[in-house]
Amino acid sequence: MEINIAKGIGFCYGVKRALQLAKQSANNGGASCLGAIIHNEKVIEELEKEGIHTIRSIEELKTEKVIVRTHGLPPDVLKDIEKRGKIIIDGTCPFVKRAQNLAKSLKEEGYEVIIIGDPSHPEIIGIQGYINNKGKIVLKEEEAISLPYRKKRGVISQTTQDLELFKRLVSLIAEKTYELKVFNTICSYTVNRQREAEELARKVDLMLIIGSRKSSNTTKLFEISKRILPSSYQVESSKDLNPEMFFGVKKVGIITGSSTPNSQVDEVVKKILEIDRIIKKEKDND
Amino acid sequence: MEINIAKGIGFCYGVKRALQLAKQSANNGGASCLGAIIHNEKVIEELEKEGIHTIRSIEELKTEKVIVRTHGLPPDVLKDIEKRGKIIIDGTCPFVKRAQNLAKSLKEEGYEVIIIGDPSHPEIIGIQGYINNKGKIVLKEEEAISLPYRKKRGVISQTTQDLELFKRLVSLIAEKTYELKVFNTICSYTVNRQREAEELARKVDLMLIIGSRKSSNTTKLFEISKRILPSSYQVESSKDLNPEMFFGVKKVGIITGSSTPNSQVDEVVKKILEIDRIIKKEKDND
Numbered sequence: 277m278e279i280n281i282a283k284g285i286g287f288c289y290g291v292k293r294a295l296q297l298a299k300q301s302a303n304n305g306g307a308s309c310l311g312a313i314i315h316n317e318k319v320i321e322e323l324e325k326e327g328i329h330t331i332r333s334i335e336e337l338k339t340e341k342v343i344v345r346t347h348g349l350p351p352d353v354l355k356d357i358e359k360r361g362k363i364i365i366d367g368t369c370p371f372v373k374r375a376q377n378l379a380k381s382l383k384e385e386g387y388e389v390i391i392i393g394d395p396s397h398p399e400i401i402g403i404q405g406y407i408n409n410k411g412k413i414v415l416k417e418e419e420a421i422s423l424p425y426r427k428k429r430g431v432i433s434q435t436t437q438d439l440e441l442f443k444r445l446v447s448l449i450a451e452k453t454y455e456l457k458v459f460n461t462i463c464s465y466t467v468n469r470q471r472e473a474e475e476l477a478r479k480v481d482l483m484l485i486i487g488s489r490k491s492s493n494t495t496k497l498f499e500i501s502k503r504i505l506p507s508s509y510q511v512e513s514s515k516d517l518n519p520e521m522f523f524g525v526k527k528v529g530i531i532t533g534s535s536t537p538n539s540q541v542d543e544v545v546k547k548i549l550e551i552d553r554i555i556k557k558e559k560d561n562d
Numbered sequence: 563m564e565i566n567i568a569k570g571i572g573f574c575y576g577v578k579r580a581l582q583l584a585k586q587s588a589n590n591g592g593a594s595c596l597g598a599i600i601h602n603e604k605v606i607e608e609l610e611k612e613g614i615h616t617i618r619s620i621e622e623l624k625t626e627k628v629i630v631r632t633h634g635l636p637p638d639v640l641k642d643i644e645k646r647g648k649i650i651i652d653g654t655c656p657f658v659k660r661a662q663n664l665a666k667s668l669k670e671e672g673y674e675v676i677i678i679g680d681p682s683h684p685e686i687i688g689i690q691g692y693i694n695n696k697g698k699i700v701l702k703e704e705e706a707i708s709l710p711y712r713k714k715r716g717v718i719s720q721t722t723q724d725l726e727l728f729k730r731l732v733s734l735i736a737e738k739t740y741e742l743k744v745f746n747t748i749c750s751y752t753v754n755r756q757r758e759a760e761e762l763a764r765k766v767d768l769m770l771i772i773g774s775r776k777s778s779n780t781t782k783l784f785e786i787s788k789r790i791l792p793s794s795y796q797v798e799s800s801k802d803l804n805p806e807m808f809f810g811v812k813k814v815g816i817i818t819g820s821s822t823p824n825s826q827v828d829e830v831v832k833k834i835l836e837i838d839r840i841i842k843k844e845k846d847n848d
Contacts, residue, residue: 447733454743458736
């Protein structure tokens with residue numbers, strides 16, 4: 277079996293930066309992160325061992341230092357943390373920060389702000405906080421089609437959005453708007469991996485997209501790959517693999533989300549090699 | 563035969579306004595229009611009788627008064643006319659004027675200006691004049707796809723553009739641009755007629771789109787109708803009709819471009835009724 281590993285694997289810039297900040301801050305007395313710092317369960321478990329606790333609400337806060345997750349936090353939450361006299365360590369991804377600032381300035385310039393993204397995703401909840409939750413969130417084509425006509429609209433996107441969906445939605449919003457200002461805030465890491473996932477899916481017989489199902493960018497890579505190659509699987513660990521998946525497969529493609537550590541790739545590759553040996557043996561025995 | 567005439571027929575606001583201005587100005591000593599005031603040969607012939615001459619170049623100019631065509635003129639041409647001491651009567655369609663101004667301000671604000679339109683159309687030549695011919699004209703999807711990545715782009719559209727093509731091109735440009743400002747300058751008359759052409763084409767057996775082949779908006783109505791109903795015909799006069807076209811046709815739909823006078827609709831309807839009588843007679847004789 278030939279294993280093709282994409283260039284776009286492992287942590288992106290924003291994830292690396294946040295984890296580094298978190299680890300530095302954990303030294304004296306530990307630190308807390310409000311919500312998962314990134315969407316990867318294994319990483320969270322390891323951080324816990326290093327004294328970085330993931331808390332669900334501000335009421336659980338016991339440490340002096342509070343890390344802001346890569347997806348950012350709404351400003352009123354940050355103010356609340358400050359009021360409690362805590363030290364804030366800002367792990368917000370710079371691309372997310374930029375989207376927050378752009379949403380804010382669009383609103384100040386009088387544009388109705390449209391956010392292309394998932395309303396339940398922490399990044400979107402954070403961005404909404406910067407515009408008093410007045411942004412209109414659009415994720416489905418029907419939602420864009422049903423928009424009323426407006427004179428001025430500004431669009432930003434979740435940084436991990438599927439580029440093709442973003443393009444379709446912008447096109448539909450352009451029809452309903454006289455003056456439209458669009459910021460393509462999809463981050464370059466996301467776009468590059470989406471392109472690579474597409475290319476790889478065309479060349480192989482089976483695609484493995486490694487990363488948590490809670491990870492937006494991983495799930496989007498999976499959806500993109502699946503559109504091209506039905507034999508595409510989102511895997512969280514080597515346990516998600518079984519020999520049946522690989523029967524008749526000559527070429528495997530591997531890509532990961534931005535919050536997937538390289539160790540998870542190594543583990544999956546190891547398992548594929550094992551499966552390959554089993555399949556070969558069975559063939560020889562036939 | 564049932565004849566369904568669209569609501570959107572006859573002159574649009576901009577054409578009515580320009581023709582009114584032209585006729586008023588023709589009273590003393592006549593007037594000249596540099597290029598066809600609107601794209602309709604019959605109207606031009608009639609204007610000629612009223613003393614409004616269509617000239618091809620400024621060198622042919624003999625009258626004191628010069629009418630600016632609905633599609634507008636580049637500012638250097640206007641300056642040239644002024645220098646010659648002539649009186650300018652501005653028949654530029656207000657929607658076109660707005661597109662000219664928007665192109666200018668986008669350029670001043672540092673955007674690379676993209677004009678969605680036909681490079682040889684007088685409206686586009688006029689708009690380009692307002693931005694020193696520095697606008698990038700995009701009409702085909704391949705042209706949008708091959709654009710390099712840019713930080714700031716501003717988009718305006720020919721006022722008579724096909725809305726669906728505009729949407730597709732905006733979507734492709736959004737992929738290649740970080741900050742994109744789009745003005746949907748397609749005029750409301752154009753959009754409404756395009757919608758009506760679509761609806762009508764779905765309901766009838768044969769569509770007639772009346773207007774000159776030189777008329778951009780008429781040709782686009784024809785293309786839109788043809789996509790839905792292959793039996794769609796662009797007709798310039800009743801001479802373009804023949805009985806064969808109507809065999810087996812129960813419902814005819816009629817729509818016109820913005821530069822088509824109502825008299826042309828009357829003439830076409832008259833011819834259809836004649837043809838209907840001929841077909842019925844032949845049937846009775848069978």
